[in-house]
Amino acid sequence: MEAYQEFAQVLLAASKFAMLLLSAAILIRCLRSMLSEKAEPETWGYLRLGRETLPVQHWESIIGSARSADLRVDRPKVGKVHAVLTRNDRGLWHIYDVFSKGGVWVNGEKVDESGAPLEDGDVVNLNGTNTRFLDIPPEKREKLDAARTAAGKTVSPSLTLIDLTLFQLCLLAQHALSASREHLPAIALGFATLILLQWCCYNAMRLIHRSGFEVETLAFYLSSLGMSVAASSTPEDMFKQILLTVAAVALFLLGGWWLRNLKRTSLMRGPMAVLALALLAVNVLFSESVFGARNWLEFGGYSFQPSELVKAAYIYVGASTLDRLYRKRNLFGFIAFSAVCVMALALIGDFGTALLFFVSFLVISFMRSGSIATVFLAVTGAGLAGFLAVSARPYIAQRFTVWGHVWEDVYDKGYQQTRAMSAAASGGLFGKGAGAGWLKDIFAANTDMVFAMVCEELGLLIAVCMVLAMLALAFFAVRSARNGRSAYYAIAACAAVSMLLCQLALNVFGSLDILPFTGVTFPFVSRGGSSLLSCWMLMAFIKGADNRLGASFAVRPADQDTGRRREEDGEEGRKR
Amino acid sequence: MKKITTRALSVLLIAALVVVGLTVYVLRYIDHGRDWALYFSRANSGSTGELIDRNGVSLAAFSASESLFAGDALTRTANYHVTGDYWGRSGTGLLSAYWTDMQGFSLVSGTTQNESSILHLSIDSELNKTAYQALGPDRKGAVLLVNYRTGELLCMVSGPSVDPADADAVPGEGAYINRCLSSAFTPGSVFKLITAAAAIENIPDIDSRSFYCEGKYSIAGVDIVCSGEHYTQTFEQALSNSCNVAFAQIAVMLGQDTMVDYVRRYGLLDGHELDGIPTAAGTYPTEFVGDPELGWSGIGQSTDMVNPFALLRFVSAVGNDGVLVTPHLLLSGEEPERERMLPPETARRLGQMMNYNVVSHYGGEERFPGLALCAKTGTAELGDGTSHAWFAGFLSDEEHPYAFVVLVERGGGGLTVAGELANKLLQAAVSR
Numbered sequence A: 001m002e003a004y005q006e007f008a009q010v011l012l013a014a015s016k017f018a019m020l021l022l023s024a025a026i027l028i029r030c031l032r033s034m035l036s037e038k039a040e041p042e043t044w045g046y047l048r049l050g051r052e053t054l055p056v057q058h059w060e061s062i063i064g065s066a067r068s069a070d071l072r073v074d075r076p077k078v079g080k081v082h083a084v085l086t087r088n089d090r091g092l093w094h095i096y097d098v099f100s101k102g103g104v105w106v107n108g109e110k111v112d113e114s115g116a117p118l119e120d121g122d123v124v125n126l127n128g129t130n131t132r133f134l135d136i137p138p139e140k141r142e143k144l145d146a147a148r149t150a151a152g153k154t155v156s157p158s159l160t161l162i163d164l165t166l167f168q169l170c171l172l173a174q175h176a177l178s179a180s181r182e183h184l185p186a187i188a189l190g191f192a193t194l195i196l197l198q199w200c201c202y203n204a205m206r207l208i209h210r211s212g213f214e215v216e217t218l219a220f221y222l223s224s225l226g227m228s229v230a231a232s233s234t235p236e237d238m239f240k241q242i243l244l245t246v247a248a249v250a251l252f253l254l255g256g257w258w259l260r261n262l263k264r265t266s267l268m269r270g271p272m273a274v275l276a277l278a279l280l281a282v283n284v285l286f287s288e289s290v291f292g293a294r295n296w297l298e299f300g301g302y303s304f305q306p307s308e309l310v311k312a313a314y315i316y317v318g319a320s321t322l323d324r325l326y327r328k329r330n331l332f333g334f335i336a337f338s339a340v341c342v343m344a345l346a347l348i349g350d351f352g353t354a355l356l357f358f359v360s361f362l363v364i365s366f367m368r369s370g371s372i373a374t375v376f377l378a379v380t381g382a383g384l385a386g387f388l389a390v391s392a393r394p395y396i397a398q399r400f401t402v403w404g405h406v407w408e409d410v411y412d413k414g415y416q417q418t419r420a421m422s423a424a425a426s427g428g429l430f431g432k433g434a435g436a437g438w439l440k441d442i443f444a445a446n447t448d449m450v451f452a453m454v455c456e457e458l459g460l461l462i463a464v465c466m467v468l469a470m471l472a473l474a475f476f477a478v479r480s481a482r483n484g485r486s487a488y489y490a491i492a493a494c495a496a497v498s499m500l501l502c503q504l505a506l507n508v509f510g511s512l513d514i515l516p517f518t519g520v521t522f523p524f525v526s527r528g529g530s531s532l533l534s535c536w537m538l539m540a541f542i543k544g545a546d547n548r549l550g551a552s553f554a555v556r557p558a559d560q561d562t563g564r565r566r567e568e569d570g571e572e573g574r575k576r
Numbered sequence B: 001m002k003k004i005t006t007r008a009l010s011v012l013l014i015a016a017l018v019v020v021g022l023t024v025y026v027l028r029y030i031d032h033g034r035d036w037a038l039y040f041s042r043a044n045s046g047s048t049g050e051l052i053d054r055n056g057v058s059l060a061a062f063s064a065s066e067s068l069f070a071g072d073a074l075t076r077t078a079n080y081h082v083t084g085d086y087w088g089r090s091g092t093g094l095l096s097a098y099w100t101d102m103q104g105f106s107l108v109s110g111t112t113q114n115e116s117s118i119l120h121l122s123i124d125s126e127l128n129k130t131a132y133q134a135l136g137p138d139r140k141g142a143v144l145l146v147n148y149r150t151g152e153l154l155c156m157v158s159g160p161s162v163d164p165a166d167a168d169a170v171p172g173e174g175a176y177i178n179r180c181l182s183s184a185f186t187p188g189s190v191f192k193l194i195t196a197a198a199a200i201e202n203i204p205d206i207d208s209r210s211f212y213c214e215g216k217y218s219i220a221g222v223d224i225v226c227s228g229e230h231y232t233q234t235f236e237q238a239l240s241n242s243c244n245v246a247f248a249q250i251a252v253m254l255g256q257d258t259m260v261d262y263v264r265r266y267g268l269l270d271g272h273e274l275d276g277i278p279t280a281a282g283t284y285p286t287e288f289v290g291d292p293e294l295g296w297s298g299i300g301q302s303t304d305m306v307n308p309f310a311l312l313r314f315v316s317a318v319g320n321d322g323v324l325v326t327p328h329l330l331l332s333g334e335e336p337e338r339e340r341m342l343p344p345e346t347a348r349r350l351g352q353m354m355n356y357n358v359v360s361h362y363g364g365e366e367r368f369p370g371l372a373l374c375a376k377t378g379t380a381e382l383g384d385g386t387s388h389a390w391f392a393g394f395l396s397d398e399e400h401p402y403a404f405v406v407l408v409e410r411g412g413g414g415l416t417v418a419g420e421l422a423n424k425l426l427q428a429a430v431s432r
Helices: A002-036 A138-146 A157-178 A184-207 A214-233 A235-259 A262-267 A269-286 A306-318 A322-327 A332-348 A351-369 A372-392 A394-402 A415-426 A450-458 A460-483 A487-511 A529-545 A558-575 B002-007 B010-045 B073-078 B099-103 B125-135 B188-202 B235-241 B244-254 B256-265 B291-298 B308-319 B344-360 B414-431
Strands: A045-049 A052-056 A060-064 A083-087 A093-097 A104-106 A109-111 A116-118 A123-126 A129-135 A288-290 A293-299 A302-304 B048-052 B058-062 B067-069 B116-120 B141-147 B153-159 B210-213 B216-219 B222-225 B231-234 B323-325 B338-340 B373-381 B387-395 B402-408
Touching: A002 A157, A002 A214, A002 A460, A060 A322, A083 A322, A093 A104, A093 A109, A093 A129, A157 A184, A157 A214, A184 A214, A184 A235, A214 A235, A214 A450, A214 A460, A214 A529, A235 A262, A235 A529, A262 A269, A262 A487, A269 A306, A269 A332, A302 A306, A306 A332, A306 A351, A306 A487, A306 A529, A332 A351, A332 A372, A351 A372, A351 A487, A351 B002, A351 B010, A415 A450, A415 A487, A415 B010, A450 A460, A450 A487, A460 A487, A460 A529, A460 B002, A460 B010, A487 A529, A487 B002, A487 B010, B073 B125, B099 B116, B125 B141, B125 B153, B125 B414, B141 B308, B141 B414, B153 B414, B188 B235, B188 B244, B188 B256, B188 B291, B188 B308, B188 B344, B188 B373, B188 B387, B188 B414, B210 B235, B210 B244, B216 B244, B216 B291, B222 B244, B222 B291, B231 B235, B235 B244, B235 B344, B244 B256, B244 B291, B256 B291, B308 B323, B308 B344, B308 B387, B308 B402, B344 B373, B344 B387, B373 B414, B387 B414, B402 B414
Parallel strands: B048 B116
Antiparallel strands: A045 A052, A045 A129, A060 A083, A083 A093, A093 A116, A104 A109, A104 A123, A123 A129, A288 A293, A293 A302, B048 B058, B058 B067, B141 B153, B141 B402, B210 B231, B216 B222, B323 B338, B373 B387, B387 B402
């Protein structure tokens, strides 16, 4: 017995140390590959302007004299934002006049705001300035693509994944020391499923020649911590967690695949908006009240939170392609949609999620309009609405009054926060070991106070790594957005990470009394099926923006879509 | 697209806020992590701990469910400033100072579970009881006794005290302050030991000099008043007479720089640590003052303030041939630090003079039967008619190598009040 105790001590200490090194390795490797791989833009065509040749690097480009124009035609009488040049995923080009003063002509024919098709060699006249558009033939495109660096060249993703696997085995070892015998098989199965799932994903990606795996690695890293939290707090429910994880990854793959086709994606925005509103309507009408908020829906023995699923739909609807942005210069449709969503959430009483939607709304509307005034107006409006909400719902006002004073009311209003802080501090830097804490037995420890639970069991350093992993995803999304083919992907990726970051901030800082307690979940880590599904779905948006060569399954390689174009050319050609 | 990708940077603003929040948390964790962790963890971790004195008496013991003190009120009260309490009312008590160590909390490893931490103390709780009873419940004061060969602190009592187990007890004024460690007082004539030690080393013919006292002495028009008229006296006689006139002259002879140098050298200006518990610093005029003020400072008046623990270090070094063995409360088994504070000749000469004080003036065998006592009295005038009573010194006795400091705040005469108390303490100490 004593020998076992000693063995357990050594194993615990060794696994703590190893987990820290592995976390650092995973984060550093993911960041390195995301940062060190040069942001090499794709080139889709050229615009010849006198002796200059401007490369067309996106599927949506602004032509104009402004410094910020993608194709800068700095000639007199050319408007700052004069025209928008687009390419669809079949490789067909269009040009749109965006309310320019002098107008746009293609081969002498006037173009209106509904646009005109553009072919290789066409002369585009921008209010007197002649330019020539040059498409890139498929053979040359392949050559250009081959010159780009493939993702995963500098930092091998498989080694990172091995690190992650070892990390998961360390976690499992710690659970093996603390879990009861009856739950251990289920816990082992949980981690085994994760490991299997990530390697299957990885190998499937290799099969279709995709080598960017940073987003997935980080998401699996966070999901491992989520699995650990589930194993500590609700070991009897492990099977549910396993099923949900598999379903979440499947939804992620489905979502990514769906996003490959920009036209399809764009067309489905309307139906998606209807679906989102319908889900919320069902929620408002039929939901059950669980601890303040009526955001739970019972369905065939399973309860889920529709508002979590609406998150992905909201971003899907909110993002927009550039041509639409400039042709339909208003945001009204989107603002109305957002207002209905946020009001529905407020009706349900889920103010935390309402706040998340609002932040995403700000990011999307700022990215779409670039107008600080809009943002300012929205914040003022929301401030007023928030004030009304606080005065109408006493339990929200109470959360504000106790904010910063939780230690003065340890047994009532500050009950959760003080316990979270105490448990978090008692874990020190290295934690007590997975499953060996006391916070897990407190209500909502595995959701609202999950940061503290991770601090207690796995240590402050791992908890910080957990936050850093989310920050790394945010940096990645911003970086990918720069080379994104379409504004749609850039906006969606940025809105998705800002929603996740905001959720993280409310969860972590709410439980630590740095912000008022809102009771939202920590992405991937908090226990909760709907939340896990929505987080993985949001990851698809990040994948959609990553167009490093051969990086993302959610981006169709350039040679593939030109190939498609050749097949369909006859049909399209006839039409014209 | 360029515009949109530039706007994408707004996401980094949210990321920056997350980093700021996390930094705030880490800083707060460093600041308050201990308090947070221990608020609920005692119930959750099941730590146990105990404070045990040198004779095996349990002075305080706690487990997840209980917080105990010694069984009888006198032991609890007399040892209160050693133990402190579970509520941190006395910041210098061991339960406060070592609470996190006994819980096994650190910022790095958090709380450690189920560790039984027992602190073995050098304190003799019986001796503390004797000292506390001798001081009495109504008097304020400080009593310290240390073995100067080993550095083990045997007695530390501060009055007034309080019974930590008695919820209804009305603590006396300043009962939560340990006067031995946390306060400094006007030293009066005990300070002449420092002036004397400086004189032994800096005035080569000090023993062949004679000092004349006719009750007062004028320096630059300011009178130094003496407690009596001592007429012609040697250096040794001047110390035993506690002659203000002679020692004011000696201080002026030495000069302010030399005086400050010695006060600093003997550690009377600095705060120290007793097993990590900080002690109060003393004061001495270090900025230039004229000769009259220098004279007053040489006899422990002026702006002089001395912390009892600092004075204990000095007399303990004098007793130990000039080597200070760092006083400590915890019997850790580690060899205590030693440092030379005075040259052996100075220490021995000063010791002889202190013994002469006792034999010739303090009543010798009659007042202090059976004790090889070397000491100095102090009656520090406070200017309002009251005075602190001091008695500090050591036993020149290999079997009982004890140094001590007794202070009775506004207690009256040094010999009659503090000397009397010291005798009771020393008699108890040597008989144990």
